[in-house]
Each structure stands twice: as C-alpha cells, then as structure tokens.
Amino acid sequence: MLGDAPLTLEDQQTYLGIAFDKRLTWKQHILDAEAKARRKLNIMRKLAGTHWGANEKILKTVYQGTVRPHLEYGSSTWMTAAKSHLQTLDKVQKPSTESNNRRHEIYANRQDGADNRHTPLTREGNAKHSCRPPSTGTVKTI
Secondary structure (H helix, E strand, O other): OEOOEOOOOOOEEEEOOEEEEOOOOOHHHHHHHHHHHHHHHHHHHHHOOOOOOOOHHHHHHHHHHHHHHHHHOOHHHHOOOOHHHHHHHHHHHHHHHHHHHHHHHHHHHOOOOOOOOOOOOOOOOOOOOOOOOOOOOOOOOO
16 A cells, blocks of 8 residues: 555566566567667668668667667666577667678679769678677677
8 A cells, every 4th residue: 555545566567668577587678679679770771772871870870879779778687588588689680780781782783883982881880799788787889
C-alpha cells in the first residue's frame, strides 16, 4: 500500500529508459533497443544512395550519433543478458556493414569517370564492432 492506494505487481517496469523484467533477462529492453536502432538505420539508408548521397564522414557521424546510442544505452546494466539476446543487437550492425561494403564495390567498379567525391563507408570505417561493452565496464566508442 502506498498511502491508501494498493500497489499492483507488474511483470515489467521501465526506469530511466531501461526495461526491467521480473527475471532480469533484459529481453524486452534489447528488443526495444533493436527496433529503435533499425528505424534509425532505415532513415540513414535514405542518406546513402549508391551513386549519390552523404559522404563517409557524414554517414559515420550520423551512425555514431543516432544508431549506436540506442544499441549501447544502459549496457552496464544489461550486459549480463543471455548471449542470444546480445546477438540480436550484433545483428543490427551486420546488414549496415554489408550494405556499405556493396556500396563501396559499386564506387570502385564505376567506369564512367563520374565524380566520386562521395565515398561510402569502408570496412575500416565501420568494422565489425560489437555492441557489448568491454569487460572493464567502460563503453568503447569507434
């Protein structure tokens, strides 16, 4: 009881944007983070055309500023989640890396002599980074 009002038992509660479930599996939080990151990635893809679009520096900045925060927020809390849940977040980055590698190949294979000022993200600019925080408890940035 809180005052005169009875308290109800909830299976899940969100505090400061982190969804706590009664078994601390973090599944719902990770699924929510994945959905948010995928929405941001879809918007980002609109900026990155194959023959036009934002350059590598802009795309990297947009990625680091909009997608990564959703994947990393509260990671010190949920880093104990099951490996299968954590792999869900790792899979969010894989399609964006593959998409950018295909884009890089298109630029490399162009024979028309067009202006190639807008280069795609390269493997070194978007290497396979894990969403999991390092074991020291600090968040690694790219």
